[in-house]
Amino acid sequence: MAKRIGIHDVAEAAGVSVTTASYVLNQKANTRIGADTAARVLEAAKKLSYEPNLSARTLASRQSKLIGVIIPMIGAGRQVMFSNPFYGDFLSAAEYTARENGYHLLISGTATDQNYSSVVKTRQLDGIIVVGAYPGDAIEEIKKTGIPIVLVDCYIEDPYFHKIGINDRHCGYLATRYLLEQGHRRIALVCGEPSGGGVMEQRYRGYQDALQEAGIAHDSRLMYAGAVDYSFGEQTAAELLRRGNGETAAFVTSDITALGLLNGMREQGKSVPEDLSIIGFDDVSLSWMCVPKLTTVHQNISEKGSLAAQVVVDAIHGGEKRDVMLPVHVVERASVRKIK
Amino acid sequence: MAKRIGIHDVAEAAGVSVTTASYVLNQKANTRIGADTAARVLEAAKKLSYEPNLSARTLASRQSKLIGVIIPMIGAGRQVMFSNPFYGDFLSAAEYTARENGYHLLISGTATDQNYSSVVKTRQLDGIIVVGAYPGDAIEEIKKTGIPIVLVDCYIEDPYFHKIGINDRHCGYLATRYLLEQGHRRIALVCGEPSGGGVMEQRYRGYQDALQEAGIAHDSRLMYAGAVDYSFGEQTAAELLRRGNGETAAFVTSDITALGLLNGMREQGKSVPEDLSIIGFDDVSLSWMCVPKLTTVHQNISEKGSLAAQVVVDAIHGGEKRDVMLPVHVVERASVRKIK
DNA sequence: TTATGTTGATGAAGCGCTTCACCAATGAGA
DNA sequence: TCTCATTGGTGAAGCGCTTCATCAACATAA
Numbered sequence: 001m002a003k004r005i006g007i008h009d010v011a012e013a014a015g016v017s018v019t020t021a022s023y024v025l026n027q028k029a030n031t032r033i034g035a036d037t038a039a040r041v042l043e044a045a046k047k048l049s050y051e052p053n054l055s056a057r058t059l060a061s062r063q064s065k066l067i068g069v070i071i072p073m074i075g076a077g078r079q080v081m082f083s084n085p086f087y088g089d090f091l092s093a094a095e096y097t098a099r100e101n102g103y104h105l106l107i108s109g110t111a112t113d114q115n116y117s118s119v120v121k122t123r124q125l126d127g128i129i130v131v132g133a134y135p136g137d138a139i140e141e142i143k144k145t146g147i148p149i150v151l152v153d154c155y156i157e158d159p160y161f162h163k164i165g166i167n168d169r170h171c172g173y174l175a176t177r178y179l180l181e182q183g184h185r186r187i188a189l190v191c192g193e194p195s196g197g198g199v200m201e202q203r204y205r206g207y208q209d210a211l212q213e214a215g216i217a218h219d220s221r222l223m224y225a226g227a228v229d230y231s232f233g234e235q236t237a238a239e240l241l242r243r244g245n246g247e248t249a250a251f252v253t254s255d256i257t258a259l260g261l262l263n264g265m266r267e268q269g270k271s272v273p274e275d276l277s278i279i280g281f282d283d284v285s286l287s288w289m290c291v292p293k294l295t296t297v298h299q300n301i302s303e304k305g306s307l308a309a310q311v312v313v314d315a316i317h318g319g320e321k322r323d324v325m326l327p328v329h330v331v332e333r334a335s336v337r338k339i340k
Numbered sequence: 341m342a343k344r345i346g347i348h349d350v351a352e353a354a355g356v357s358v359t360t361a362s363y364v365l366n367q368k369a370n371t372r373i374g375a376d377t378a379a380r381v382l383e384a385a386k387k388l389s390y391e392p393n394l395s396a397r398t399l400a401s402r403q404s405k406l407i408g409v410i411i412p413m414i415g416a417g418r419q420v421m422f423s424n425p426f427y428g429d430f431l432s433a434a435e436y437t438a439r440e441n442g443y444h445l446l447i448s449g450t451a452t453d454q455n456y457s458s459v460v461k462t463r464q465l466d467g468i469i470v471v472g473a474y475p476g477d478a479i480e481e482i483k484k485t486g487i488p489i490v491l492v493d494c495y496i497e498d499p500y501f502h503k504i505g506i507n508d509r510h511c512g513y514l515a516t517r518y519l520l521e522q523g524h525r526r527i528a529l530v531c532g533e534p535s536g537g538g539v540m541e542q543r544y545r546g547y548q549d550a551l552q553e554a555g556i557a558h559d560s561r562l563m564y565a566g567a568v569d570y571s572f573g574e575q576t577a578a579e580l581l582r583r584g585n586g587e588t589a590a591f592v593t594s595d596i597t598a599l600g601l602l603n604g605m606r607e608q609g610k611s612v613p614e615d616l617s618i619i620g621f622d623d624v625s626l627s628w629m630c631v632p633k634l635t636t637v638h639q640n641i642s643e644k645g646s647l648a649a650q651v652v653v654d655a656i657h658g659g660e661k662r663d664v665m666l667p668v669h670v671v672e673r674a675s676v677r678k679i680k
Numbered sequence: 681t682t683a684t685g686t687t688g689a690t691g692a693a694g695c696g697c698t699t700c701a702c703c704a705a706t707g708a709g710a
Numbered sequence: 711t712c713t714c715a716t717t718g719g720t721g722a723a724g725c726g727c728t729t730c731a732t733c734a735a736c737a738t739a740a
Contacts (some may be wrong), residue, residue: 363689
C-alpha cells in the first residue's frame, strides 16, 4: 500500500502553496490564479495521480457529493428490492447522470424512510431523490435538514419539493381510451391501492374519465385492487374468472402485474388477447419478454432517472424549482385485440 | 436547518471530555470508562439525537464504513444496469447485511473497472465486492490499495482474494444429468462466452462431464454461445430451428436467456416442453414468472449477496481468508418433460 | 514508607482538505 | 510623486472526529 499522496504533495511538486493547489484543483471561480501556475498544478496532480480524499473535502467544505435515493416501497429484510424492474432502470440512469456530474448515489435498501434522515445527517448527503412517497411519509423529517429533495411520482403538494413525474391521470385515461377504441366495453381495472393520494389513485381517475367520456357507467365489480407485483396479477386471473363479469379487456397499472395476469390467464387455460386483452403500464423490459408481447403505456424510465439526478444536482447548485411532467404514449404490441 | 450538534455538545451535556464521549460512543474496547459515566454519555447523545459526522470520523479513523460493489458486465451509458434480475436480488441482500453491520454500499453503475480504483481511494472504501470478474480485469489495480476484496463467481487463482461462489462445473453437470435422466439425448447448450475462465466455461465443462458419463459424444453443433440476456435466447430459438439438429432439450446457463428461448420458441410456433425441454440457471424470480414455469438450477442469490457482504465486513475486521461454495439444486417445474 | 499497579478520564495533536483574510507587487490615474 | 485598484498568491484557522500519551487518584504489595 503505497503512501497516500495528498494535496500537500501536489502543491510541493508544483512549487505552490496548498491553497493555490486547492483552488486550481477545484476550479474555483472568483479566484485569481495565473494560467501557467494552474497548468503546473494540474500537471503535478496528474503525474502523481493525485486523488482527493473526499472525506476531508466533505468535512472542510460541507459538501459530500453524495445523493441519497429512497424507495419506500421496497420489501423488508433481504428480500427482493428490485422486484419491479422499474427501479433497476431508474437507478441505473440516475446513477449515470449523477456520476457525470461528480456525484455518487447512496441507495437506501430497506424500508428506511423512518431513519433515513439519520443517513442524511451522518453522510452529509447533498440532496435526495424520493420515489413514490405517499403524503404523510417521513419525508417531512428529511425536509428539516434543508437539503434539496426531488420527489418522483409523488403527489404531495408542497412548494419545497422539486417534482418529476408523468400525468398519471392522463395516462390512465389514454390506456383506457385505447381499449375503448379497440371496441372494448367491459374493462377491468387491476391496480395497486387506489387511495392515499399516490399514482394509483390518479391512474384510477383517468380510467374513470375515459369511461365517463364514452358514456359507460363505472362498475366497481370490475375493479381489482391489490399489490403492485407479479403474484397479484396471477391471482387476479383466477379471481376474474371466478367473478365472471364478462370483461373483454383489462387495464393493469403496472407491467409486472400485467405479466402476472397474462401468465395467470394462460394457466387458467385462457389465452391473451383472445379471451382477455391486456394493456400494461411502464413499458419495462419485461413487457416484451413475454408472449404475447405486452401493449402498454410507455414512459421513459431512463429519462426519468436521469432527470431526477440532474434536477437534484442543479438544485444543489442553487438551481430554481423544477416541476417536470414527462411525456408518455401507448405502445401497441400484441396483448390487445380489436373487437368489432 | 437546526444547528448541527456534534460530539462536543454531547460531551458537554454529559459533563465529560470529548475524548470520553468518543470512547463511549464507539464502544471502544481496552478503554476504561466507568459504567455510570458511559450511561450519562449515551443518555445525552440520545437526548440530543446526536448523529456522528461520518466524514470527520472517516478522516480521523481512516475507516469509511463504505463497501464498494463492482459489477463489470453492466451495460454502457444509462442503459439497463440490472437487465439480469440476478443483480437486483444480490445487491438487495448485500445491502441489507452491510447495513446491519454498520456499513453502506457504494454501487458502481457503469463499466468502471478501469477507474474504480480511483473511487476506492477518494471514498476511502473499506472493502470491495467484485461480481463476475474475469482474470485479467483491472482488479489488480484495486488490489494495490490493500483493502479486502471479495470475489463473487470468479475463477481467479490468487490467495489474496476472498471468494464466494457455487461449483459451476458441478451445476452444469447436475443440470445436464437431470435432462439425461428425463430421457433426453440430444441436448443443446445455450450459454454465455464459455472461454476466458469464467463461470460459463465451468458450466460448459459440467455439461460435457454429464454427457461423457452417459456415453454421449459431444456435438459442437448443439452449442449456442452468445450474450447473457433475453434477446440471445430469443434469437437462439430461431437459430435452433434453422439448424435443425433435433435437440429435444436445452440447458441454458442463465434464466434470463432461458426465458428468451422459451418465448422465442413459442413465437416460432413451437411449444415448451413438448417441442423442447428447457432447464435454466439461477432461479431468479423471472423463472416462475412465465408459462410454463421454468425448471432451473437453483442457487440462493440472497444468501450469496448477504454472505459477500458478511465476508467483506469480517475481512475488514481482520477475519481470516474465506473461500465459500454455496449449495445448489435442481428445482423441477414445468419446462422439462420426460421422454420414454 | 516507597514502589507498583490499576482505574477512570483527559489534553492536544492531527486526519487532508477548504476558505477567509490578508499581503506583495504591479499598473493606472491624477 | 502618491494613491488606489487589480492581479496573483499565501498563512493559518478550522471542519468534527479519533487516538496517543499522559495524568490524578487510589489501592495493593513489599
